[in-house]
Amino acid sequence: MPQFEAPPQAAAAARPAARAQGRSDAVDQSARRQQALVAEPPRSAGGPDPFRIPGRPATAHPALRFGWRQLLVAGIVGTLLGIAVPTAMRALDDTTASAQAESLRGVALDYLTAIATGRSGVATALAPVTSSGRVAPDAVLASAEPITDFSVQLVQVDGASGAAHVRFRVGGADVLRALDAALIDGEWQLQDSLAEVADVRFREPIGRVEVAGVPLDGRSPVLLYPGSYTIDAYSGAFFLSGGDRFVVDGDVRTPTVPYVTAGVVPRIRDYATELALDVVADCQMRARCPVDFGLSLLPVGDPYPVEVDAAAGVVELVVSIMAVGGDGRGTDGSDPETEWFDVRLRALLDDRGVPTEWRCGEPGEPEALRGCTL
Numbered sequence: 001m002p003q004f005e006a007p008p009q010a011a012a013a014a015r016p017a018a019r020a021q022g023r024s025d026a027v028d029q030s031a032r033r034q035q036a037l038v039a040e041p042p043r044s045a046g047g048p049d050p051f052r053i054p055g056r057p058a059t060a061h062p063a064l065r066f067g068w069r070q071l072l073v074a075g076i077v078g079t080l081l082g083i084a085v086p087t088a089m090r091a092l093d094d095t096t097a098s099a100q101a102e103s104l105r106g107v108a109l110d111y112l113t114a115i116a117t118g119r120s121g122v123a124t125a126l127a128p129v130t131s132s133g134r135v136a137p138d139a140v141l142a143s144a145e146p147i148t149d150f151s152v153q154l155v156q157v158d159g160a161s162g163a164a165h166v167r168f169r170v171g172g173a174d175v176l177r178a179l180d181a182a183l184i185d186g187e188w189q190l191q192d193s194l195a196e197v198a199d200v201r202f203r204e205p206i207g208r209v210e211v212a213g214v215p216l217d218g219r220s221p222v223l224l225y226p227g228s229y230t231i232d233a234y235s236g237a238f239f240l241s242g243g244d245r246f247v248v249d250g251d252v253r254t255p256t257v258p259y260v261t262a263g264v265v266p267r268i269r270d271y272a273t274e275l276a277l278d279v280v281a282d283c284q285m286r287a288r289c290p291v292d293f294g295l296s297l298l299p300v301g302d303p304y305p306v307e308v309d310a311a312a313g314v315v316e317l318v319v320s321i322m323a324v325g326g327d328g329r330g331t332d333g334s335d336p337e338t339e340w341f342d343v344r345l346r347a348l349l350d351d352r353g354v355p356t357e358w359r360c361g362e363p364g365e366p367e368a369l370r371g372c373t374l
Contacts, residue, residue, distance in 0.1 A: 097157055100188075104181055105155045107188045108164035111179075112150040115194065115225045116168075118142030123225060127179070127190035133197050133221030136214055143212040144227030144248075149174075162188065170226045171247030194250030195223040199257045208234055209242070209260050216258070226250040231260060237353035238315060239305070240265050263302055264317070268347075268355070272303040274374055276319035276343035279360045290364040291341060295323035303345070313349040318342050321363075344369070 107126060114122040120141045129135055150168035153176070160183040167176050180191040200209050200216045209216045210232040216222050226248050233242040239262055246258035264272065277297055283289035291297075300320040307316040323339040344361035346369055360372035 100162070100183070101155045101157045104157060104162045104164055104188045105152050107181070107190065108152045108155070108166055108179060111190060111194075112147070112152070112166060112168060115141070115227075116146045116148070116150055118144075118146065120195075120225055124193075124195070127193045129193045129195050129223055131193075131195075131197070131223065133223045135195055135223045136211070136225075140212045140214050140222075140229075141225050141227060144224075144229045147226050159183075164190070168226065170249055171228050173247075173249070175226070175249050175251065177250060193223075195225050196248060196250060196252050196256055197221045198224050198229075198246070198248065199255055200260065209258070210234070224248045224256070229258075231258060235265055238264060238268055238347070238349065238355070262305065264305070269302050271374070272317055272345055272347075273299045273319055275345060275358060275360060275372060276303075276321060278374065279343055279372060280321050280323070280341060280363055283363050291323050291339065295325060295339065298322045298324060300340070306344075313351075313353075315347045315349060315355075317345045317347065319345060345372075 111123055111126045114120075114126065118138055118141045120135055120138050124135050147168040147170045150166065152164055153167050154165040156163045156165075162181040162183070164179045164181060165176070166179060167174065169175070177192075177194065179194075181188050182191055183189075198216050211224075211229050213232065214222060216231075228245060228247050231242040231244045231246070234240060241260055241262040244258060244260055246256060248256050263269065277299065280291055280297055284291050284293045284295070298321070300322050303317040303319045305315060306318050308314070319342070321341045321343060323341065325338070341363040343363065344367075346359040347355040348357040348359075350356050358372050359369040361367065361369050
């Protein structure tokens with residue numbers, strides 16, 4: 001019997017399943033070749049396969065079987081992790097910084113509260129004083145008219161350093177201050193103190209300058225926190241002083257220099273004034289007196305000390321006297337005729353500070369002192 005073969009087209013048409021199978025095999029072989037190009041590293045000519053096990057067919061190493069899909073997934077995961085980790089770290093940093101800022105705000109507010117409530121010891125613990133001198137005790141701060149309307153306006157934190165911008169009102173004025181701070185052992189501590197030295201400068205006859213019984217004598221500087229203070233009134237056998245008010249604003253750029261008034265006690269004041277009037281009236285009775293006869297004599301202000309020698313027990317005072325025309329008008333009908341004179345007095349004191357002798361100077365001759373009495 002003759003043999004024949006159908007044309008390739010006919011054979012293919014007669015075997016559709018086989019044709020489909022053949023195309024599938026071809027596709028699989030092509031895919032395997034592409035995968036091998038991606039997954040297998042190049043081998044040196046004639047060299048052994050480093051991943052082949054003797055006695056077994058050559059296969060790709062399991063670690064090299066990743067295709068492009070696996071590489072794409074790995075890339076996406078890496079990108080997401082690269083974004084998520086810094087974002088999480090930033091969020092953690094922001095949270096920590098916010099907590100530190102609130103902690104510093106609380107310390108600054110506690111500091112202002114301590115000052116406003118007269119607790120200088122607590123204030124010093126929150127912001128140690130580095131300048132020379134000693135901080136006045138609580139009683140001094142409690143005696144002052146306190147600060148009001150205090151608040152923490154702004155807080156800045158940069159790692160272990162920070163600053164608190166505070167505001168308060170004292171003596172009728174608003175004060176703004178920036179206080180540096182440092183994080184020490186996990187706790188904020190203010191580095192700038194609001195305490196400052198009251199620069200009390202005085203001379204005799206002021207025997208002492210005190211606030212709430214604490215001397216502010218300048219020889220041992222006392223630091224005061226912001227407030228409006230009153231100097232204690234002092235009255236001795238001859239002199240009195242105090243009662244003046246001064247304000248501490250907590251800013252060393254505006255030095256606190258309290259003004260202290262001094263005078264003589266009422267008994268000495270009245271005696272010295274009458275003594276000066278008598279001296280001028282006696283002068284008017286003499287022809288060469290610089291004060292015209294008939295002018296009325298009036299004291300001007302209180303006697304004031306001009307020189308004190310505590311060791312020798314000598315005090316010199318000046319009493320101002322005004323002489324006014326008797327009819328109240330000048331000779332030409334203008335304003336009253338007036339003349340001013342200073343009468344110098346010297347008091348000699350005993351050990352108790354009580355005057356035992358007085359000497360008076362004549363009008364126009366303040367240095368010529370003579371014994372005088374009422």
